[in-house]
Ligand SMILES: *[C@@H]1O[C@H](CO)[C@@H](O)[C@H](O)[C@H]1NC(C)=O
Ligand SMILES: *[C@@H]1O[C@H](CO)[C@@H](O)[C@H](O)[C@H]1NC(C)=O
């Protein structure tokens with residue numbers, strides 16, 4: 001009986017070989033989006049220290065901010081820089097502008113001890129349906145020009161151009177029937193063929209939160225990763241979460257145009273913690289932890305079993321208090337960290353350090369607040385509140401927000417204080433025609449709506465109005 005034995009042994013050897021190959025090849029990277037539309041920014045060096053402390057080795061940016069790039073010098077962190085949609089027009093029509101962009105924003109940092117730039121994002125969701133096609137015609141010519149510029153700079157084999165697309169670029173009720181939007185079919189075929197010949201992945205942003213937010217029929221448990229009573233059956237495949245369903249809709253759309261094997265990177269994925277019903281710490285933690293565990297399990301999806309996305313970039317590193325709230329009040333609350341680099345909830349990124357570590361040595365303003373005087377005449381104050389909130393961030397007061405129930409006076413004080421902190425506690429900014437006053441007593445009220453929220457208090461959950469601000 002020697003034969004079966006030796007056969008067994010060689011099968012085991014092959015299995016070990018395959019295992020060690022897949023362990024090095026198929027491991028997904030977990031990165032973060034570093035947006036900088038904040039009212040109070042942390043210094044880039046503090047942020048880079050925070051990334052390092054958390055062993056985050058991949059960051060994606062929306063532009064090529066020189067201060068941020070300087071902060072990343074020598075860190076070894078892999079970087080995706082971005083070209084805003086507004087710049088696509090000039091880069092698409094001018095090879096010189098494209099060369100200059102690459103020179104100033106890429107080549108200048110590709111030196112010893114420089115920045116490890118690996119990707120350039122050409123536009124950000126340029127095909128988003130709400131843009132009504134305004135950037136569409138620039139994308140391919142900009143991509144071609146930039147590819148030439150990278151080649152001239154001898155960087156074409158090292159730095160890949162990508163075009164992050166919103167998941168609204170494709171559609172279908174069942175994943176296997178996925179197809180790009182009819183008006184994008186031609187441009188997507190062209191785009192994907194260029195990406196493929198450059199060895200670039202397809203980058204997609206997937207947001208189950210937005211599906212839930214925008215659709216009252218959307219089954220809530222299908223947005224998460226804990227099992228669902230609303231599984232979607234698609235021929236032989238069963239989908240237990242919206243992320244997999246969405247991802248496979250893209251896989252099917254790519255297959256339909258002949259690129260079913262194209263590597264996919266998830267450029268943005270996450271869950272906000274405030275500003276809408278369903279945006280809270282418990283849900284964000286459940287979604288992000290569920291997602292990370294799912295990705296790192298290497299299970300993949302029904303159409304790509306054992307083949308999870310190449311990389312995912314969580315959206316987002318920080319809350320960004322100056323972002324447009326056109327999409328909704330939740331838009332300023334996507335961070336896994338608050339604006340000052342404090343973890344909002346315990347999260348294990350699977351990078352070997354356990355739960356998130358906070359930013360160190362953050363400088364705060366003194367503990368002072370601006371509140372409405374006790375005697376305040378409510379009718380006189382409406383206009384002040386409106387103006388204060390048009391500069392400062394008051395989105396936690398909104399319906400579904402964490403401070404929605406603090407009452408009329410609470411609302412006013414919150415607005416006054418947000419504006420006062422934004423103005424770096426300039427005493428004139430607390431005047432409000434004599435209706436405001438500075439206090440040294442912490443006015444915040446912590447509202448615990450669930451036992452889980454209460455448990456999070458042990459994790460130093462602070463009411464946003466309690467936080468002092470970070471001077472720039
Ligand atoms: C480099 O990127 C920055 C930030 O996105 C932008 O403002 C600047 O115009 C770019 N430089 C060139 C030469 O295009
Ligand atoms: C948090 O959001 C989830 C859905 O996203 C919801 O089921 C839950 O009730 C919310 N929790 C609180 C305390 O509002």
Ligand SMILES: *[C@@H]1O[C@H](CO)[C@@H](O)[C@H](O)[C@H]1NC(C)=O
Nearest residue numbers: 397398399404406407408411
């Ligand atoms: C406080 O402001 C929010 C947001 O405008 C509003 O929804 C809420 O009803 C206000 N509270 C009171 C008691 O007026």
